[in-house]
Amino acid sequence: MSEQRFEGYRGLRVERDGYVLRVTISNPRSELNAIDEHLHEELGRLFAELKTERDARVVLLRSEGRVFSAGGDFSWFEKLRADGTALETLRHDAKQLIWDLLDIEVPIVVALHGHTMGLAATIALMCDWVVMAEDALIGDPHVRIGVAAGDGGAAIWPLILGPLRAKQYLLTGNTIGAAEAERIGLVNEMVTLDRFEARVEEVVSQLGEQAPLAVRYTKISVNKLIKESLNIAFDTSLALELVTIRSDDQGEAMAAKAERRAPKFAGR
Helix, strand or coil: CCCHCCCCCCCCCEEECEEEEEEEECCCCCEEEEEHHHHHHHHHHHHHHHHHCCCCCCEEECCCCCEECCCCCCCHHHHHHHCCCHHHHHHHHHHHHHHHHHHHCCEEEEECCCEEEEEHHHHHCCCEEEEEECCCECCCCHHHCCCCCCCCHHHHHHHHHHHHHHHHHHCCCEEEEHHHHHHHHCCCEECCCHHHHHHHHHHHHHHHHCCCHHHHHHHHHHHHHHHHHHHHHHHHHHHHHHHHCCCHHHHHHHHHHHHCCCCCCCCC
């Protein structure tokens, strides 16, 4: 199969290793692998290309650096606040990114270390097996910057945890340590640092050694449940996220961050 489908990325590295397709997030513009408009576009293109992947039996998604991803890039929000055309582009691309991710038939193993926040957390939770290093943190802090959780988090968190527990985290933006994330069933497993790399490879091998068609078809069936949740919540939450990006509270959150003070939200 031609590798041209996976060429031209700057914030992602895609390598074929036997039946494993290894995808590494490495944003050259952010040491925290923040998702700016360029990385967002590349992730969308990656997921679209992975929908047609037929050779790999498993995809491993991980990142380079000290964190998996800090989530959305704050400087991008400033551009979105000022540009209605950019907001409409985001609405379309954000929706397509998530639906394409759920249409990938090859199972995806995610290896989380450091922080995994916002959209990065949503992407991880919509994959198929999440291994989390013992010192890692995960969360969806949209509300802390005055923005509704609209990138899919409002759909996937309640589906995994139930509405009450999901709202505990989505309405506060509180982060969750690896031990707690495993305990409440948010991720598959927490692994000690000395075993992390080895365990990730064990999971990859375990999935890759199963009957490929059986695995793909089972994933397709289970993902229909996630799609049903998205059908209910996604368009609404995404629309409300875009509204709040241009709210006074979001502007206040950005100003407070720049001035290193606590924000004073007014509900506007």
